[in-house]
Structures are given as C-alpha cells and as structure tokens.
Amino acid sequence: MHSFEYASPATLKEAFGLLGNSWSDAAVLAGGTDLITLMKEHLAEPKRVVNIKGIKELGGITKSGGGLRIGATATVDDLLSSALVRAGYPSLLAAARGIASPQLRHMGTVAGDLCQRPRCWYYRNGFGLLALKDGKSLVDGGQNEFHAIFPKGVAKFVSASSFGPALIALGAKVKIASSTGEREVAVAEFFKAPASETDREIDLHPNEIITAILVPAAKGAKNATYEVRNREGLDWPLATASVSLTMKGASVGSASIVLGHVGPTPVVAAAAAGTLTGKTITEATAEAAGKAAVAGATPLSDNGYKVHLAAVAVKRALLAAAGKA
Amino acid sequence: MSSKKKPDQELQAARTSGFSRRGFLGTASATAGAVGGGLLERPAQAAPPAGIMGPGEIEITLTINGKATPVKVEPRTTLLDALRERLEITGAKRVCDRGTCGACTMLVNGKTVYACTALAVDMAGKKIETIESLSAGARPHPIVPAFANHDAQQCGYCTPGMVMASKGLLDQTPNPTYDQVKAGLGGNLCRCGTYVGIRKAVLDAAKELRATGARKNGGSNA
Missing domain, CATH: 3.30.390.50 (CO dehydrogenase flavoprotein, C-terminal domain)
Incomplete structure (x- = not known):
C-alpha cells in the first residue's frame, strides 16, 4: 500500500475541503472493507484518505417521510438490527444476511456496498476495469463463469452490490453532497456501465460524498x-x-x-x-x-x-x- | 470434567515458560534484520497541517485489552500490523491480509472485525480486545480449553481468529444453536476443515460459561 495523508473530519464542510477533483487526490473511507484491499492491490492510490465515520449526521437508520433514511456510515449490522428495516423491508434483510461474514457486516456500510468496485478477477488482478487487450476483451475467450449474462458493450463484469437490486426494486434514491450543493439520484440511475477504462461504475464524482440512501415507504407492498x-x-x-x-x-x-x-x-x-x-x-x-x-x-x-x-x-x-x- | 485439566495445564505451562517462537526466530535472523530493518524506519513527521496526519509516522494511543498503549504508525498501517510489527502482540495472525480468512479477527467495541482491513489510526479511542486477553487471568477463558478438548485445530493458523470470532458470538448470543454457531463463524475459514470440532467447542464453551456465569468479562479474571 502506498503511503497517504489521513484526516477524520467532524463535519461535512470540513470533509469537502479535504476532497479533490480526481480519484487519486482523495478517497472516502467508511467501512474500508473494499478501499483498504484496493489500496493494498494498488488499484486505488489516493494521496489522502478522508474518514467520514466521525461525521455525526451521516450515521444511523431513521424514519424519513414515511420511509427510511439509511445514513452513509450505517453498517450492514446496523441495518440488520434496525426495527424499522425489520418491520417492512425483508428484501433488504435478506441481502444483508447474504453477506455471510459477521466481521464484514460489522465493518462494511450499506452505502459502501453500492460503491464497491467490481470483483471481476481480471480487474482485481490488474488487467483493467474492462480487461481489454489490444482492444479485445480478455473476458470473452477467458474465464468468464462468474461474469455478466447481460453484458453492456465492453463491460462484462458484474456489479457486486448486494443492496443495489433490492434498493432499485423499492424505488430508493442516493443522496449525494459536495461543496457546491446536494443532489438525489435514483439508485437505478446511480449504477452505470462504463464505456471506457476511465469511466466509473457509479454516478459519483471524486469531490462528492454519499450522505444517505432514501428508501420510500413500503406502504404494505x-x-x-x-x-x-x-x-x-x-x-x-x-x-x-x-x-x-x-x-x-x-x-x-x-x-x-x-x-x-x-x-x-x-x-x-x-x-x-x-x-x-x-x-x-x-x-x-x-x-x-x-x-x-x-x-x-x-x-x-x-x-x-x-x-x-x-x-x-x-x-x-x-x-x-x-x-x- | 477431568479431561479438561490436562490441556489447561499444558497451556498454563506454555504461557509461563517464557519461550516465544517469535523471540527464537528474531534471534536466529538478527543479522539479516540488522541489514533490512533500517529500510522500514521513517522519521516521525513534524507538526502536520491542521486536521491532516501523515503520510509519515504519527503517535496514536490504542486501548488494547484495557491498557492505553501509545504506538507510532503511518496512516496506512493496519491495526493488525500495528499490533504485530510495532507492539509484538502477535496472537492475531496475518494470513490472507485481504479481509477474507478471519485469522486476524479481534473485537473492537465488542464486535468482531478483520484487523488486517482496519487502519490503526481509525482505531484510536476504541476498545480493542485481542486473543491475549483470554489468557490474562489465572485460568484461560473457557473457549480455550474447549478448543483443545475438541481437537478444534490442526495447523492452527486460523485458531486465534476462530477463538475471537467465537468470543464475539458468545458475548452476543450466550446460548447459541448449532446453526447460530455455524453462521456466527461464517467470516472465518479453516483450510484444514476442522469446522465440526470448532462448532462443538463453541457449544461446549457456551455451556461452561453459562454454568460459571462468567459470560461477559472473559471468565478468567473472576
């Protein structure tokens, strides 16, 4: 792992001041279960790591407009033990239980699950996000038993998110903030199939932080x-x-x-x-x-x-x- | 019950003999260490800009098994490496180093975590419990003899993590079913395949803990 600067801001405003305009400037740390491994593998090499767990307003799972607000630093374990989630969202509980390691559930966050990089072994072993060699996909003729059956263009990896499908089916949104303001994106639009090696799989910019996931009321659904x-x-x-x-x-x-x-x-x-x-x-x-x-x-x-x-x-x-x- | 005494005594003898495998290996490779060691040293950084630490070394205080322990680390140092490489607290093992195998499992604020995938700087101020805490009293925590009695290990690499995952499980779920034990140890891998013995050991330890009523604080200090 390369060395990096570290900061643990207490407010969102401080955090925005610590982020940069490129992914190599700064990385946001919450659960760290993906980021730290990515840094060890040199797939992420940020100059600075900004721990957002000390920002109080990003925590907790609370009621919001009849639905749920899952704070950015709420862990998978927090979700499993939330009475609000237990009362109306068995699809989220099943996705959480599917993460079979208690340690990962204690550390990893729900928002982080949406942001984790693909688990494609070509990507994780340094062949690039799209695993292209001389313009051709290594995945096509390679070991693809765990890859996409709905590939999009050159993107043949699968989204590793456990909560993405359940949140989309529930009509949830991701709330994102930066120094210039806030925006909300439907979880269905948050995931994107990259068309080039420099694209990302999610609609998030290096200077932004996910603040919460908003899940509408289950309304007896x-x-x-x-x-x-x-x-x-x-x-x-x-x-x-x-x-x-x-x-x-x-x-x-x-x-x-x-x-x-x-x-x-x-x-x-x-x-x-x-x-x-x-x-x-x-x-x-x-x-x-x-x-x-x-x-x-x-x-x-x-x-x-x-x-x-x-x-x-x-x-x-x-x-x-x-x-x- | 009498069958439990022997492993207990063996463990006690091993703990008090003063022999350390690491000490032996350290002495044996002292020459090589003198050459290579200097490369890892970095000077502690002078006054960092406000709110930003590193990338050089900084001094933090970790609360390990109830003891405030100052240690110098770089921000990139994991909790596991801080303990093993800086503080010689080597019970937790560095096996996959990728948050998968569970050999580095310890408790942070009462919950199991992978110490290889947590930054030491992020752990300052939190309550860290390592496997060393289970042998701190006159007798080891009941999980320890239970593992010995059920042959719950072969090569032993996964054992410290398995034991701490068991402690984390029993602290939350004192009377687990077999399936709860299986799921509760779902974040720990044993390549020797001693899972059945491990699960029996955890069930046995749970029974012992309930019998002695020493569930929460490790039992050994009572």
Whole structure:
C-alpha cells in the first residue's frame, strides 16, 4: 500500500475541503472493507484518505417521510438490527444476511456496498476495469463463469452490490453532497456501465460524498430478495433477484423485478414485471416471470448456467414476497 | 470434567515458560534484520497541517485489552500490523491480509472485525480486545480449553481468529444453536476443515460459561 495523508473530519464542510477533483487526490473511507484491499492491490492510490465515520449526521437508520433514511456510515449490522428495516423491508434483510461474514457486516456500510468496485478477477488482478487487450476483451475467450449474462458493450463484469437490486426494486434514491450543493439520484440511475477504462461504475464524482440512501415507504407492498449461491460460504452470489409487489386484493397491482450479479449494473426486468399485473402469484406465474426476466440474456462462453439461476431467483423471490415460499 | 485439566495445564505451562517462537526466530535472523530493518524506519513527521496526519509516522494511543498503549504508525498501517510489527502482540495472525480468512479477527467495541482491513489510526479511542486477553487471568477463558478438548485445530493458523470470532458470538448470543454457531463463524475459514470440532467447542464453551456465569468479562479474571 502506498503511503497517504489521513484526516477524520467532524463535519461535512470540513470533509469537502479535504476532497479533490480526481480519484487519486482523495478517497472516502467508511467501512474500508473494499478501499483498504484496493489500496493494498494498488488499484486505488489516493494521496489522502478522508474518514467520514466521525461525521455525526451521516450515521444511523431513521424514519424519513414515511420511509427510511439509511445514513452513509450505517453498517450492514446496523441495518440488520434496525426495527424499522425489520418491520417492512425483508428484501433488504435478506441481502444483508447474504453477506455471510459477521466481521464484514460489522465493518462494511450499506452505502459502501453500492460503491464497491467490481470483483471481476481480471480487474482485481490488474488487467483493467474492462480487461481489454489490444482492444479485445480478455473476458470473452477467458474465464468468464462468474461474469455478466447481460453484458453492456465492453463491460462484462458484474456489479457486486448486494443492496443495489433490492434498493432499485423499492424505488430508493442516493443522496449525494459536495461543496457546491446536494443532489438525489435514483439508485437505478446511480449504477452505470462504463464505456471506457476511465469511466466509473457509479454516478459519483471524486469531490462528492454519499450522505444517505432514501428508501420510500413500503406502504404494505411486499418485497423479497433471493440469492443463488455456491454452497453457504463467504462469497458473492452467482445470481440474485429482488422484487417488490403492490397488491390489489389477491392480485398484483404493480411489480418490480431487479436482477443482481448478472450485469455490470443491476438489471431491471420491466417487461417481466409487467406480465404480472392483474395476476396472482403462483408457481406458474412466478416461473413464467422468471423466464421472461432472462429472455434477453446473452451469456458468454462459460456462464450460460447463470441464465437458469437468475430465472429461478426471480421465481423464488416472487413466491417469497407473496408469502408462498 | 477431568479431561479438561490436562490441556489447561499444558497451556498454563506454555504461557509461563517464557519461550516465544517469535523471540527464537528474531534471534536466529538478527543479522539479516540488522541489514533490512533500517529500510522500514521513517522519521516521525513534524507538526502536520491542521486536521491532516501523515503520510509519515504519527503517535496514536490504542486501548488494547484495557491498557492505553501509545504506538507510532503511518496512516496506512493496519491495526493488525500495528499490533504485530510495532507492539509484538502477535496472537492475531496475518494470513490472507485481504479481509477474507478471519485469522486476524479481534473485537473492537465488542464486535468482531478483520484487523488486517482496519487502519490503526481509525482505531484510536476504541476498545480493542485481542486473543491475549483470554489468557490474562489465572485460568484461560473457557473457549480455550474447549478448543483443545475438541481437537478444534490442526495447523492452527486460523485458531486465534476462530477463538475471537467465537468470543464475539458468545458475548452476543450466550446460548447459541448449532446453526447460530455455524453462521456466527461464517467470516472465518479453516483450510484444514476442522469446522465440526470448532462448532462443538463453541457449544461446549457456551455451556461452561453459562454454568460459571462468567459470560461477559472473559471468565478468567473472576
């Protein structure tokens, strides 16, 4: 790890003064479970590290406009023990439980989960974010069993975020601040597929700090996450689905289905969700929605198996949300 | 119960014999150390700009097993390296050094963390508990003989982390089910595959702790 300056500001204003205009100027430290590893691997080499855990207003999980405000420094463990989350957001709880290490849940933050860099082994081993050599993707003809089945252009890694799909299905927003003001971005728009090596996977600039994640009121809507994983151990899932259902009596008023770990961003399956309107959730309708959700998949040479896993994840998430799992 | 005495006594003897594997290795490589050691030294930095520390060394105070301990570190020094390389507190092991294997597990403010993935400067003012705290009293914490009695280790590299993850779990969940033990140790890997023995040891230690009512403060100091 290269050496760096360190600061632990007490206010957001102080923190803004410590950030720069390039990623190499300064990095924001919260849980550190990704940043410190990235620095050890020389994938991040900031001149300064700004610890935001001392900024009081960034902490806590509180009620906000009938929904939730998850502060930027709230940990995964904070989320799991929050009575507010437990009362209405089983999809977030399932995503949190999927992070199988208590140590990571104690250290890592929910906002940090959205910002973690891809776990693609080409990226982590220094081949670049897009793993291009002479303009060609190393992923295409390489070891791609854990890569995207919904690649976007040259981006073939998968978003590693555990909470992204659930937050998108719930209609959540990311609140971002800088010295020039505040902005809110739908979580669905926060993730971006990079088109070049210098692009980022998220809509965040080096001089900005995520201050909170805003989750709308669940309003009696049903939600669930199902993760398909290799054994029970400490690893990222192979494919996941998060769903949110607004019911009209026994049938679906509107549905939202979002797939995780299948593309460089979480993948919103709007057409599949639309097929559920007016129907009740049964084995048959859930299975059909799962198949519709993966209809556009374009798997790589060795990850075709993930298409089926993603369809099954959708089916099981829908059945869980409807209380029929 | 009688079967527990022998490992207890062995551990006690090992603790009081004054023999340290690290001391032995240190002596054996003294010549090499004299040549290489100087490269790692950096002068402590003079008055840093307001609010900014480093990148050179700074002095911080860590509260380790109840004792305020000053140490000079660079901002990039991890909690694990500060303890192992600067303070000779070597119970926690540096194995993957990437926040995955769990061999460096210790408790910070009562919760398990990977010390390899926490900056030492970020830990100032927090309550750090290492595996050394479990042998501080007249008798080791009940988790320690339970591991010995259940053959809960082979090569031993994961053991300090497993023991501290167990302590963290039992502090929060004094009467765990087998599945809770399994999930509670989900952040620790054992390449020898001694998981079954480890889980039995944790269940046994939980029973012992409940019996002695010495759950919270390590038991050994009672």
